[in-house]
Amino acid sequence: MFPNLEERAASPGTRLSGGEQQMLAVARILRTGARLLLLDEISEGLAPVIVKKLGEVIRTLKAKGFTVVLVEQNFRFAAPLADRFYVMEHGRMVKEFGMSELASQMGVLQEFLGV
Secondary structure, three states, rough: OHHHHHHHOOOOOHHOOHHHHHHHHHHHHOOOOOOOEEEEOOOOOOOOHHHHHHHHHHHHHHOOOOOEEEOOOOHHHHHOOOOEEEEEOOEEEEEEEEHHHHHHHHHHHHHHHHH
């Protein structure tokens, strides 16, 4: 699932790139046997090619039955991965809807997120 890490197996985690460190963090969680992952701003500051790979990893995990809670400001990254959307403002949930409602909620999202 993480070919970049296999290539860098001899490197200490602190010497990995930001994207490789994110992949390592996910790999460490998976080794625990956890079936639920909480990923907080996983795409932040990463190169587009790494963000794309992380999206593929999340899709694979979902297909294998994992539950993924993704906290993400990058709407364009998160939207195709989501089954449900929760919009928070000032620490309160202000909107909740499912993927099937996304198109009809885009006006509301633009209001809240400026997307």
